[in-house]
Amino acid sequence: MSIAKIGAQIDELDTPTLLIDLDTMERNIETMAGFFRSVPAELRPHAKTHKCPVIAQKQIEAGAIGVTCAKLGEAEAMVAGGIRDVLIANQVVGEPKVTRLVNLAEHSDVIVAVDSYINMRHLADRAKSKGVRLNVLVEVDIGNNRCGTDPGEPTLELAREVAGHNNLNLRGLLGYEGFCQNIRDIEERREKAHGAMAKLINTKELLEEKGLDMEIVSAGGTGTHMITGRYPGVTEVEAGSYVFMDATYSRVEGLEHFNCALTVLTTIMSLPRQGVAVCDAGLKAITIEPSRPLPTVKGLNGVLYERASEEHGRLKVEPDSGLRVGDKLEVIVSHCCTNTNLYDYYHCIREGSLEDLWKISARGKSQ
Amino acid sequence: MSIAKIGAQIDELDTPTLLIDLDTMERNIETMAGFFRSVPAELRPHAKTHKCPVIAQKQIEAGAIGVTCAKLGEAEAMVAGGIRDVLIANQVVGEPKVTRLVNLAEHSDVIVAVDSYINMRHLADRAKSKGVRLNVLVEVDIGNNRCGTDPGEPTLELAREVAGHNNLNLRGLLGYEGFCQNIRDIEERREKAHGAMAKLINTKELLEEKGLDMEIVSAGGTGTHMITGRYPGVTEVEAGSYVFMDATYSRVEGLEHFNCALTVLTTIMSLPRQGVAVCDAGLKAITIEPSRPLPTVKGLNGVLYERASEEHGRLKVEPDSGLRVGDKLEVIVSHCCTNTNLYDYYHCIREGSLEDLWKISARGKSQ
Numbered sequence: 001m002s003i004a005k006i007g008a009q010i011d012e013l014d015t016p017t018l019l020i021d022l023d024t025m026e027r028n029i030e031t032m033a034g035f036f037r038s039v040p041a042e043l044r045p046h047a048k049t050h051k052c053p054v055i056a057q058k059q060i061e062a063g064a065i066g067v068t069c070a071k072l073g074e075a076e077a078m079v080a081g082g083i084r085d086v087l088i089a090n091q092v093v094g095e096p097k098v099t100r101l102v103n104l105a106e107h108s109d110v111i112v113a114v115d116s117y118i119n120m121r122h123l124a125d126r127a128k129s130k131g132v133r134l135n136v137l138v139e140v141d142i143g144n145n146r147c148g149t150d151p152g153e154p155t156l157e158l159a160r161e162v163a164g165h166n167n168l169n170l171r172g173l174l175g176y177e178g179f180c181q182n183i184r185d186i187e188e189r190r191e192k193a194h195g196a197m198a199k200l201i202n203t204k205e206l207l208e209e210k211g212l213d214m215e216i217v218s219a220g221g222t223g224t225h226m227i228t229g230r231y232p233g234v235t236e237v238e239a240g241s242y243v244f245m246d247a248t249y250s251r252v253e254g255l256e257h258f259n260c261a262l263t264v265l266t267t268i269m270s271l272p273r274q275g276v277a278v279c280d281a282g283l284k285a286i287t288i289e290p291s292r293p294l295p296t297v298k299g300l301n302g303v304l305y306e307r308a309s310e311e312h313g314r315l316k317v318e319p320d321s322g323l324r325v326g327d328k329l330e331v332i333v334s335h336c337c338t339n340t341n342l343y344d345y346y347h348c349i350r351e352g353s354l355e356d357l358w359k360i361s362a363r364g365k366s367q
Numbered sequence: 368m369s370i371a372k373i374g375a376q377i378d379e380l381d382t383p384t385l386l387i388d389l390d391t392m393e394r395n396i397e398t399m400a401g402f403f404r405s406v407p408a409e410l411r412p413h414a415k416t417h418k419c420p421v422i423a424q425k426q427i428e429a430g431a432i433g434v435t436c437a438k439l440g441e442a443e444a445m446v447a448g449g450i451r452d453v454l455i456a457n458q459v460v461g462e463p464k465v466t467r468l469v470n471l472a473e474h475s476d477v478i479v480a481v482d483s484y485i486n487m488r489h490l491a492d493r494a495k496s497k498g499v500r501l502n503v504l505v506e507v508d509i510g511n512n513r514c515g516t517d518p519g520e521p522t523l524e525l526a527r528e529v530a531g532h533n534n535l536n537l538r539g540l541l542g543y544e545g546f547c548q549n550i551r552d553i554e555e556r557r558e559k560a561h562g563a564m565a566k567l568i569n570t571k572e573l574l575e576e577k578g579l580d581m582e583i584v585s586a587g588g589t590g591t592h593m594i595t596g597r598y599p600g601v602t603e604v605e606a607g608s609y610v611f612m613d614a615t616y617s618r619v620e621g622l623e624h625f626n627c628a629l630t631v632l633t634t635i636m637s638l639p640r641q642g643v644a645v646c647d648a649g650l651k652a653i654t655i656e657p658s659r660p661l662p663t664v665k666g667l668n669g670v671l672y673e674r675a676s677e678e679h680g681r682l683k684v685e686p687d688s689g690l691r692v693g694d695k696l697e698v699i700v701s702h703c704c705t706n707t708n709l710y711d712y713y714h715c716i717r718e719g720s721l722e723d724l725w726k727i728s729a730r731g732k733s734q
Contacts, residue, residue: 141639284708284731285733312513326461
């Protein structure tokens with residue numbers, strides 16, 4: 001990375017570089033915080049999106065109750081960055097990780113999900129050896145077809161055994177209606193999310209009837225925050241992408257009050273022929289996944305990002321685009337969460353100049 | 368990353384982790400080196416695949432004449448790792464990079480590609496200021512529809528101006544038949560690659576007729592090395608993926624004597640229902656790109672990697688798979704070159720135990 005000087009203008013930065021527009025990000029944080037002031041559920045933003053404790057701290061200052069993580073390594077990075085309240089919305093499996101988890105529990109309020117007896121007993125055993133009481137949610141599969149116990153009796157059985165371990169503290173349930181997040185039509189999304197939430201809340205009520213405390217019911221994401229966040233019985237929502245937005249979520253109805261704060265700055269390397277420009281941001285600088293839209297060029301009509309190879313992005317341009325070799329463009333990423341995993345730093349921009357550099361300290365922390 | 372002890376067995380490593388099977392990689396290096404001993408063209412392997420000077424050194428010890436890079440940042444990492452002979456098979460554009468490039472030229476034999484007058488004059492100007500003579504290839508578009516001048520006269524014109532600058536040293540031409548690499552049928556691949564090479568070599572001959580020295584003609588990749596490497600007039604081939612192979616190249620006819628050396632070790636996190644297992648390697652641990660096959664599970668029949676989300680891989684398993692939560696699998700990646708860009712280290716395995724850790728020092732060096 002070329003060294004960038006604080007105060008530099010965007011055009012002076014080397015490329016490809018990951019930029020945050022701070023004004024836009026701060027508005028997104030405040031908009032979501034404002035929504036959660038209006039409903040009983042709390043916001044526990046997903047830090048897998050930004051992987052950066054500086055941003056997590058800003059979300060907490062605006063009212064969030066802590067952060068959600070996808071991996072233990074992310075949770076460790078958040079705790080190292082001063083965040084105490086961390087939910088790992090995932091299973092933590094295997095000897096090295098379970099040892100790390102109980103170590104982390106000694107100096108944080110970490111909560112972990114379980115969905116199997118073998119893993120839960122492993123957690124209980126190591127928590128006992130370490131002398132800690134580990135906070136646990138049981139993960140319920142509410143239609144996402146990924147991890148989780150089946151709703152109802154299977155969840156009750158596992159939760160009862162969790163509650164029976166002195167070194168495990170059953171705090172509640174986790175469910176994720178991930179399959180609803182990117183449904184563009186809001187009515188269809190609402191209907192499917194309500195179906196998923198009914199499974200989760202019915203299970204919660206069953207467990208409460210059987211005498212189990214259900215202090216936490218965690219669910220939701222950016223695409224369903226306004227649905228799940230209002231659903232009776234849901235106590236916290238894990239929305240993450242709202243902080244940056246991206247080309248995928250920009251197509252989803254009902255998120256118009258969030259704006260794209262994350263871009264990749266890229267340089268035109270070549271204008272090989274009429275109608276084509278090649279920029280220096282390819283698959284190693286902008287993630288492109290099956291079933292997601294391509295990145296989009298910010299603020300320029302008639303320039304389309306149409307194809308990526310590893311280190312090249314091919315742009316379709318109008319004949320009168322006026323682009324020259326060396327010009328710089330900002331590209332709105334397709335999927336913010338995987339894109340931030342490619343970079344070591346955010347270049348933080350305010351009104352066109354570099355205000356700060358933030359380390360993406362949980363980049364690559366998939367263990 | 369959990370600390371791994373040298374000598375540890377694969378099963379003791381934390382996951383997801385990127386593994387190299389050293390015996391397989393060394394055979395791949397020797398197989399390709401053997402081919403290039405049998406033809407006039409030389410091998411200059413593409414380091415974008417491994418991004419690791421330790422591996423580049425092994426390729427050079429086996430007979431390669433240097434390395435190819437896609438980015439200046441990769442070239443800097445190779446030179447810092449002791450590799451002197453580096454071709455950047457790409458345009459290096461913009462003030463910060465051109466300054467870095469002429470600095471690098473002071474203590475290495477770096478060669479760079481150009482395809483525009485504006486960039487070429489910028490290189491000449493900064494090379495003059497620095498007092499270096501910069502090695503240049505003109506990049507020709509031989510059908511890849513990305514960067515490059517048109518074959519014939521347009522290339523001649525640009526090459527003449529390169530040759531007229533005292534601080535630029537015109538070494539030859541670069542052409543890349545990237546569109547041929549993954550064509551599965553070898554005869555179709557050969558026909559298309561020959562068509563591309565004819566454009567490149569005809570242009571070379573035109574430039575030679577006009578009195579320009581064409582010491583280097585660089586082209587080719589893993590999928591075409593046996594075609595392009597035999598094409599009269601091609602002096603060096605840039606094959607990269609052969610060192611590791613992957614699920615994409617495994618489907619390409621004529622590469623059967625190379626084997627997959629690169630895997631992601633992953634743990635089964637959850638067995639939520641009959642026929643489904645969930646592992647801890649998703650899109651942040653295994654790249655999945657449009658138009659490429661999914662990753663494949665190594666050495667296990669009846670287990671298919673069928674879907675990835677950010678930190679989860681969903682596997683389809685036979686009812687009698689015998690898999691348990693906590694079991695570990697090796698997954699052959701879909702595209703080796705983008706996959707290595709996600710990790711900071713290779714865990715190097717020989718006969719099932721950890722022999723070494725190598726830093727992927729050009730990871731993320733897209734600038």
